[in-house]
Amino acid sequence: MTSSVFNNSISISVSDDDSDEIAGKTRVRVRRKHKKLGFRGKNELFRRILRLILRWWSVLLFLPAAGLLVFEASRIGRRPIPVINSSFVTQQKPEMVPDTKPAGNLNHQTPTTHMVGGVRERCLKLLPPEELQHLDVRMDEKSTNLIKEVVYISESDTPYVERNFTLSRQNTDATRFNLFTGNQTLEHREKSFKVNEITTVHCGFYSENGGFMVSDDDINYMKTCKAVVSTCAFGGGDDLYQPIGMSDASVEKVCYVAFWDEITLTAQETKGQRIGQDRFIGKWRIVIVKDLPFRDQRLNGKIPKMLAHRLFPHARYSIWVDSKSQIRRDPLGLLEALLWRTNSVLAISEHGARSNVYDEAKAVVKKNKATPEEVEVQLTQYHHDGLPEDKRFNGKKALAEASVIVREHTPLTNMFMCLWFNEVVRFTSRDQLSFPYVLWRLKVLKNINMFPVCTRKDIVNSMGHVRKAKPLIN
Structure with a gap:
């Protein structure tokens, strides 16, 4: 009874007389048993992985998108803030300067350009400041x-x-x-x-x-x-x-x-x-x-x-x-x-x-x-x-x-x-x-x-x- 319970975890003692025959059979039996158990173990592992994938597939799909969003957010955070025309601000009376607002285009002065004959040119060609x-x-x-x-x-x-x-x-x-x-x-x-x-x-x-x-x-x-x-x-x-x-x-x-x-x-x-x-x-x-x-x-x-x-x-x-x-x-x-x-x-x-x-x-x-x-x-x-x-x-x-x-x-x-x-x-x-x-x-x-x-x-x-x-x- 005890050996049947622990048969998978201990070795079996045999006499010297039949050691070759019995040992051979035992080795064969043990190899078959281990091979069968190993195959079952791989199937069990596969089934567990499959169950996890079926259970958490939506999370796995979301992870790449979340990573992309985090990457884009970090890029936006590194973009330079448009420079406000300081000469305009200094010309205003303090009580008359309007409330600033976070609109992206406000006070933006970067020239608008377009391609002309393969060369990028300014859309509006003003005279030089002087x-x-x-x-x-x-x-x-x-x-x-x-x-x-x-x-x-x-x-x-x-x-x-x-x-x-x-x-x-x-x-x-x-x-x-x-x-x-x-x-x-x-x-x-x-x-x-x-x-x-x-x-x-x-x-x-x-x-x-x-x-x-x-x-x-x-x-x-x-x-x-x-x-x-x-x-x-x-x-x-x-x-x-x-x-x-x-x-x-x-x-x-x-x-x-x-x-x-x-x-x-x-x-x-x-x-x-x-x-x-x-x-x-x-x-x-x-x-x-x-x-x-x-x-x-x-x-x-x-x-x-x-x-x-x-x-x-x-x-x-x-x-x-x-x-x-x-x-x-x-x-x-x-x-x-x-x-x-x-x-x-x-x-x-x-x-x-x-x-x-x-x-x-x-x-x-x-x-x-x-x-x-x-x-x-x-x-x-x-x-x-x-x-x-x-x-x-x-x-x-x-x-x-x-x-x-x-x-x-x-x-x-x-x-x-x-x-x-x-x-x-x-x-x-x-x-x-x-x-x-x-x-x-x-x-x-x-x-x-x-x-x-x-x-x-x-x-x-x-x-x-x-x-x-x-x-x-x-």
């Missing part, structure tokens, strides 16, 4: 035989009949024209595209009771501007980003004006952005606008965007920057590079994704940026007028992204901007749809610099919209 310091606002008159004067329709010129906005396929004359815009009929619209030495157009500010009211102090300040960088934020939609990268000449000679409504003023004050006694926040002169004329805040934003020549009557140049962007290049340098060097009167950022107004219309509807009915009315009118489906005008894209607009205030460009504004009032506030149409109708405006996306990225840091603007409640 030459930028000596630039001045050019005020020399450029003669043109096309348009010598643009006359804006005023309250005494045309009787006004207010219309309610009801847009439909059948009634394309019912629009958002109001006491601010004046009542541009389809007949007026058709006549406005005819080029004469003295041209009369609707161009906003139709009536003193039409809205967009600013203080007398702000009006007097805007009259002093010869060159201006402007932006706006209505409805509390975006934050204010201080301009960077300016030369001393631009700081002295260029106005920086940000238009806010009272909703934005309240929203910014809660974030610590308070207007100083001199009406400035950093480099921006803050102009508070009351009685905005439209419920659509996008449409209100088109007033400072397109009608800078009306807001700054003595300015020769203007640079528009959307509120979602931070301008980071010298304004006088931009005028030299985009207008003077190319002999252009208008420079505008081209669209990065599409080239055709009809393709853009589909995208506007798909992204719910306008109703299908609004877009259909606009495109039906454009098709009726004969707008071609060309992808390009004069060898360049027909479609503008229009977040950056640099222009000289000439009678021709002023007329163009008035016509463009009237189109966004009549149809949708998506100005990308109407820009190609006005450019096509006003065939005499040829010296336009539609600069590529990489140039726009070099001019501004794009921060994106912070929050949705609040509509006005009438």
